[in-house]
Amino acid sequence: MAATKKVLLAVAVAAFAAFIGYKFLKLKEILLASREVPVKHLSCHYLQNIEYGAEDITVLKDGLAFLSTGLKFPGLPSFSDEPGKMYVLDLLHPKPTPVELQIKGGLDLSSFNPHGISAYTDEADDSVYLFVVNHPQHSSQVEIFRYVEKDTLIHLKTIKHPLLYSVNDIVAVGVESFYATNDRYFHNDALQFLVVIMDLALCDVVFYSPHEVRVVASGMRAPNGINISPDKRYIYVSDIIDHEIDVYERQEGERLVYNKSVAVGSLCDNIEVDHKTGDVWLGCHPNAMKLTNYDPEDPPGSEVLRIKNIHSQQPAVTLEYADNGRVLMASTVAAPYEGKLLIGSVFHKALYCLLK
Numbered sequence: 001m002a003a004t005k006k007v008l009l010a011v012a013v014a015a016f017a018a019f020i021g022y023k024f025l026k027l028k029e030i031l032l033a034s035r036e037v038p039v040k041h042l043s044c045h046y047l048q049n050i051e052y053g054a055e056d057i058t059v060l061k062d063g064l065a066f067l068s069t070g071l072k073f074p075g076l077p078s079f080s081d082e083p084g085k086m087y088v089l090d091l092l093h094p095k096p097t098p099v100e101l102q103i104k105g106g107l108d109l110s111s112f113n114p115h116g117i118s119a120y121t122d123e124a125d126d127s128v129y130l131f132v133v134n135h136p137q138h139s140s141q142v143e144i145f146r147y148v149e150k151d152t153l154i155h156l157k158t159i160k161h162p163l164l165y166s167v168n169d170i171v172a173v174g175v176e177s178f179y180a181t182n183d184r185y186f187h188n189d190a191l192q193f194l195v196v197i198m199d200l201a202l203c204d205v206v207f208y209s210p211h212e213v214r215v216v217a218s219g220m221r222a223p224n225g226i227n228i229s230p231d232k233r234y235i236y237v238s239d240i241i242d243h244e245i246d247v248y249e250r251q252e253g254e255r256l257v258y259n260k261s262v263a264v265g266s267l268c269d270n271i272e273v274d275h276k277t278g279d280v281w282l283g284c285h286p287n288a289m290k291l292t293n294y295d296p297e298d299p300p301g302s303e304v305l306r307i308k309n310i311h312s313q314q315p316a317v318t319l320e321y322a323d324n325g326r327v328l329m330a331s332t333v334a335a336p337y338e339g340k341l342l343i344g345s346v347f348h349k350a351l352y353c354l355l356k
């Protein structure tokens with residue numbers, strides 16, 4: 001009897017060990033832990049004044065680029081004690097230089113921790129609104145600003161809502177409305193780690209307007225970047241640990257209907273869309289294990305991918321830039337504008353590149 005119990009116990013322990021071992025293999029697969037990228041450089045130089053990352057960048061049709069900098073995010077490196085800042089840069093200028101935006105209004109700047117951003121131009125009067133995910137004390141809220149020439153943001157509103165609980169990125173679709181991704185389900189790190197290794201798809205995309213707030217897409221593992229097609233008919237979401245870009249069709253009443261997923265083979269962060277061609281540009285983490293276990297001797301690399309003809313039967317995914325981390329660590333975003341490309345990162349620098 002005692003011997004049988006011992007055998008059963010041994011079998012149970014072995015099965016549990018095998019299960020944990022399997023889950024760690026799964027985690028290494030998710031993080032692409034053994035992947036190395038080939039270096040593929042463009043003609044680039046570092047942007048001035050950007051030393052602590054530019055997690056998100058977006059470009060208006062007239063060539064003005066906005067950058068969110070200095071993100072502090074649990075589990076990821078950060079080398080500045082200062083609050084985050086916003087910058088603006090004119091891509092039509094022969095030597096584009098980021099200028100810090102002055103923030104006016106009631107926002108607490110000492111806890112400002114900007115993350116995903118999105119710009120919205122009101123066709124009625126051409127006024128520009130900048131939407132910024134902010135994590136003061138690691139909570140989540142969305143700030144809406146109006147951009148005023150040349151270097152001022154006027155804070156209009158802070159939006160907090162229980163459905164906006166772990167916001168990574170947003171895409172504005174009106175002067176006060178947007179879609180947002182929640183990138184994790186549990187605030188608690190241990191519980192969230194379990195969700196990831198158990199491969200549970202518990203995350204969602206939320207639509208917000210002053211009239212209604214609701215989940216519009218769910219069953220995702222870790223939605224990160226989000227953006228919209230130039231004709232505003234499709235929403236693109238990067239499910240970062242699935243290594244896929246999900247395409248949704250926008251339907252009446254701001255419903256999202258799943259259309260398809262495009263495999264990208266990398267952990268893609270933010271999404272930018274070329275205003276003219278509709279090409280989808282992705283700033284990706286080629287090996288996320290190197291990002292979470294940050295080691296300056298073996299730094300996390302950078303990878304920029306482009307998807308052409310995303311709505312066709314055969315979207316083409318191409319590698320546009322790759323680095324092993326010696327030039328740029330942990331790329332998060334690639335924003336194209338008429339033959340130029342801005343590449344931002346979690347905690348490192350940002351690049352200004354010429355395409356072709």
Ligand SMILES: *[C@@H]1O[C@H](CO)[C@@H](O)[C@H](O)[C@H]1NC(C)=O
Pocket residue numbers: 258259260311
């Ligand atoms: C996805 O979108 C394409 C392009 O509009 C369309 O042709 C196709 O039928 C859609 N597929 C699904 C499953 O909705």
Ligand SMILES: [Ca+2]
Pocket residue numbers: 056057058116117118169170225226270271
């Ligand atoms: Ca964004």
Ligand SMILES: [Ca+2]
Pocket residue numbers: 116168169224225269270332
């Ligand atoms: Ca992001």
